[in-house]
Amino acid sequence: xxxxxxxxxxxxxxxxxxxxxxxxxxxxxxxxxxxxxxxxxxxxxxxxxxxxxxxxxxxxxxxxxxxxxxxxxxxxxxxxxxxxxxxxxxxxxxxxxxxxxxxxxxxxxxxxxxxxxxxxxxxxxxxxxxxxxxxxxxxxxxxxxxxxxxxxxxxxxxxxxxxxxxxxxxxxxxxxxxxxxxxxxxxxxxxxxxxxxxxxxxxxxxxxxxxxxxxxxxxxxxxxxxxxxxxxxxxxxxxxxxxxxxxxxxxxxxxxxxxxxxxxxxxxxxxxxxxxxxxxxxxxxxxxxxxxxxxxxxxxxxxxxxxxxxxxxxxxxxxxxxxxxxxxxxxxxxxxxxxxxxxxxxxxxxxxxxxxxxxxxxxxxxxxxxxxxxxxxxxxxxxxxxxxxxxxxxxxxxxxxxxxxxxxxxxxxxxxxxxxxxxxxxxxxxxxxxxxxxxxxxxxxxxxxxxxxxxxxxxxxxxxxxxxxxxxxxxxxxxxxxxxxxxxxxxxxxxxxxxxxxxxxxxx
Amino acid sequence: xxxxxxxxxxxxxxxxxxxxxxxxxxxxxxxxxxxxxxxxxxxxxxxxxxxxxxxxxxxxxxxxxxxxxxxxxxxxxxxxxxxxxxxxxxxxxxxxxxxxxxxxxxxxxxxxxxxxxxxxxxxxxxxxxxxxxxxxxxxxxxxxxxxxxxxxxxxxxxxxxxxxxxxxxxxxxxxxxxxxxxxxxxxxxxxxxxxxxxxxxxxxxxxxxxxxxxxxxxxxxxxxxxxxxxxxxxxxxxxxxxxxxxxxxxxxxxxxxxxxxxxxxxxxxxxxxxxxxxxxxxxxxxxxxxxxxxxxxxxxxxxxxxxxxxxxxxxxxxxxxxxxxxxxxxxxxxxxx
Numbered sequence: 001x002x003x004x005x006x007x008x009x010x011x012x013x014x015x016x017x018x019x020x021x022x023x024x025x026x027x028x029x030x031x032x033x034x035x036x037x038x039x040x041x042x043x044x045x046x047x048x049x050x051x052x053x054x055x056x057x058x059x060x061x062x063x064x065x066x067x068x069x070x071x072x073x074x075x076x077x078x079x080x081x082x083x084x085x086x087x088x089x090x091x092x093x094x095x096x097x098x099x100x101x102x103x104x105x106x107x108x109x110x111x112x113x114x115x116x117x118x119x120x121x122x123x124x125x126x127x128x129x130x131x132x133x134x135x136x137x138x139x140x141x142x143x144x145x146x147x148x149x150x151x152x153x154x155x156x157x158x159x160x161x162x163x164x165x166x167x168x169x170x171x172x173x174x175x176x177x178x179x180x181x182x183x184x185x186x187x188x189x190x191x192x193x194x195x196x197x198x199x200x201x202x203x204x205x206x207x208x209x210x211x212x213x214x215x216x217x218x219x220x221x222x223x224x225x226x227x228x229x230x231x232x233x234x235x236x237x238x239x240x241x242x243x244x245x246x247x248x249x250x251x252x253x254x255x256x257x258x259x260x261x262x263x264x265x266x267x268x269x270x271x272x273x274x275x276x277x278x279x280x281x282x283x284x285x286x287x288x289x290x291x292x293x294x295x296x297x298x299x300x301x302x303x304x305x306x307x308x309x310x311x312x313x314x315x316x317x318x319x320x321x322x323x324x325x326x327x328x329x330x331x332x333x334x335x336x337x338x339x340x341x342x343x344x345x346x347x348x349x350x351x352x353x354x355x356x357x358x359x360x361x362x363x364x365x366x367x368x369x370x371x372x373x374x375x376x377x378x379x380x381x382x383x384x385x386x387x388x389x390x391x392x393x394x395x396x397x398x399x400x401x402x403x404x405x406x407x408x409x410x411x412x413x414x415x416x417x418x419x420x421x422x423x424x425x426x427x428x429x430x431x432x433x434x435x436x437x438x439x440x441x442x443x444x445x446x447x448x449x450x451x452x453x454x455x456x457x458x459x460x461x462x463x464x465x466x467x468x469x470x471x472x473x474x475x476x477x478x479x480x481x482x483x484x485x486x487x488x489x490x491x492x493x494x495x496x497x498x499x500x501x502x503x504x505x506x507x508x
Numbered sequence: 509x510x511x512x513x514x515x516x517x518x519x520x521x522x523x524x525x526x527x528x529x530x531x532x533x534x535x536x537x538x539x540x541x542x543x544x545x546x547x548x549x550x551x552x553x554x555x556x557x558x559x560x561x562x563x564x565x566x567x568x569x570x571x572x573x574x575x576x577x578x579x580x581x582x583x584x585x586x587x588x589x590x591x592x593x594x595x596x597x598x599x600x601x602x603x604x605x606x607x608x609x610x611x612x613x614x615x616x617x618x619x620x621x622x623x624x625x626x627x628x629x630x631x632x633x634x635x636x637x638x639x640x641x642x643x644x645x646x647x648x649x650x651x652x653x654x655x656x657x658x659x660x661x662x663x664x665x666x667x668x669x670x671x672x673x674x675x676x677x678x679x680x681x682x683x684x685x686x687x688x689x690x691x692x693x694x695x696x697x698x699x700x701x702x703x704x705x706x707x708x709x710x711x712x713x714x715x716x717x718x719x720x721x722x723x724x725x726x727x728x729x730x731x732x733x734x735x736x737x738x739x740x741x742x743x744x745x746x747x748x749x750x751x752x753x754x755x756x757x758x759x760x761x762x763x764x765x766x767x768x769x770x771x772x773x774x775x776x777x778x779x780x781x782x783x784x785x786x787x788x789x790x791x792x793x794x795x796x797x798x799x800x801x802x803x804x805x806x807x808x809x810x811x812x813x814x815x816x817x818x819x820x821x822x823x824x825x826x827x828x829x830x831x832x833x834x835x836x837x838x839x840x841x842x843x844x845x
Binding site: 087091100101102104105106107108109143144145147148151152 | 733792
């Protein structure tokens, strides 16, 4: 037998050595990647936390470089020293060289024979000789294994002359991204720091005289942030406007719900598509439960309450440095309101402003209180006229009394009391106003000839219209669920139009 | 004779046998390989194909090229078990005494062709069971060994299913391989016409005798197989079991019952023959993979989902093999990394 287990062992050792080299290369790449990450993190930490006060900049840089090199070496050593079992080496070689598992089989069947001690081998040889002498046949499995070993070594030997062909050099995943941490590392450690204005430097370190006329890029970004923070009061109006935007948006959304133009019977009958579109918009708003407008607060709010709240805040913070400014601001707003609506409290406001200019804050506050009292009385009067008279006949007068009430509030408030709709609906003779809104109820009639008989017609009973509103609301919900079901394809396609027609007929 | 010379003798005998078969059979190289592999591994083969594709001719040619006894049974619905295994008949001796004498059936042959095996009733089909597995039949309380080697080649037609009795799973499992005989290509059909429509018909020589076949069968079992190759065969078989924890998704979806351990035995034995005929002394993963399809296709039972999607067992096994192959490759890559 030409081949023997030691030959196979030598062959596998060469394969294992090559595998370990490849592993070491991969380990080095991985170590370099993670080392670069840690080194970059160290340098970044040094830049942000002024570590150089404790450690010099060169020291940190050297530490980072050492981490990078150590990680690279460590990765190479750890993976390179990992043991490659003979079976694993044989399987790798089989796969690479297309040996059809010859080496792996040889390792399993032949290497255990090589593990025997010399004495055992001699004993076995003597036993085999005795067995042959006695006519016993040798173990067929063993003889086949020896033939297999010879075949494996004969097949692998020519290929093993170049063991570098065993494993192709393949870069690990980390190697593809190594440029990123390495780039950061180099930028933080070797690039010169960027120059910054001296003022910025002084702002960055108040009370500390810095000898250096330059700071690093990270320092510059940090100083810029601090400078912006310091400038915040100058941009306060913009910020205030940005803060007011959600409030404005909420008001718009409230207006969406308050708009009942399409709910008028004549309009809805004429343009169903507009009605459906408006309904869809409201449904979309309802889905955004977190941004629903606070309708109740819209009803409850008034100019008096707004101004009274601000006056209370002023009184609570009296004595502070900002008080006079804020008081002046409130007074100016009230003056503007009064001028616009020709209100009764304008005189009190003017007097309060004069007191404030004279430095009499107490007198200004008293003037403000008096103006607020008048404002409250005016609003109470306006509210009472709405409640008692429905706001219909005295609509014009109320409007003049309510002063700066916004259009939305005016319209919505008037609806709550069977009030006017639009500009002309609430004026003129009662007969002309009939059927101008869906909330009006009346009986119209005409004498028939000269007799006593009358043709009467009841129009727009409020009770029935209320039920219709509820009905429409319910139908709208079911209609939405229907559309969802169709969108989720829970309904066969052939039935879509039929179902939609059914709901449409309900709406009509 | 040492191992190398025995292996060389095996290889040359195999080549000669194959050459004789190819004198008569045109094309069907994989069918010839499968039949020879099964015979040398000591298994039985179920040939499935449409009529006229040369199934019976292949078996008859194989019998002619071997110094072995050959019997053919044409399975019909009225065939009885005793027609296969034989029966005891009353005979009268010279002195006028009467006694029972066993009249052996056609199963007592080295090569048995069970033609259109699915046309007989299950009772008759089961008469083959004991003979195929135990290499012996029991008649009248006496167990009678069958001649060695014993090799059953059964054929069935997948088209004409009316009036047939599909083989039960127990009997299917006793076939080492199930080979599907396909239609010949254009060139092959031309060659078939040339060979069979002329006056000079090819003659077959006998190249192996009973002892050589038995020696080849014992040599096959000596071929070593590495543990990872054996594990590969095991994983393939286990992957056909939907209840196995690591079974692939395709098995869970489409397989009702997985392959039996006989499938793994068939794969390994067939792979050993393939290794020897390829000039190797060991079994490789490629050998196992090549033997997987004929070993598994009749042992994997599909469920209704597979039938509803017109998937046959070959398609499902293909996917299972792809899954197991991917896992095998990943294992070696992990060893290298």
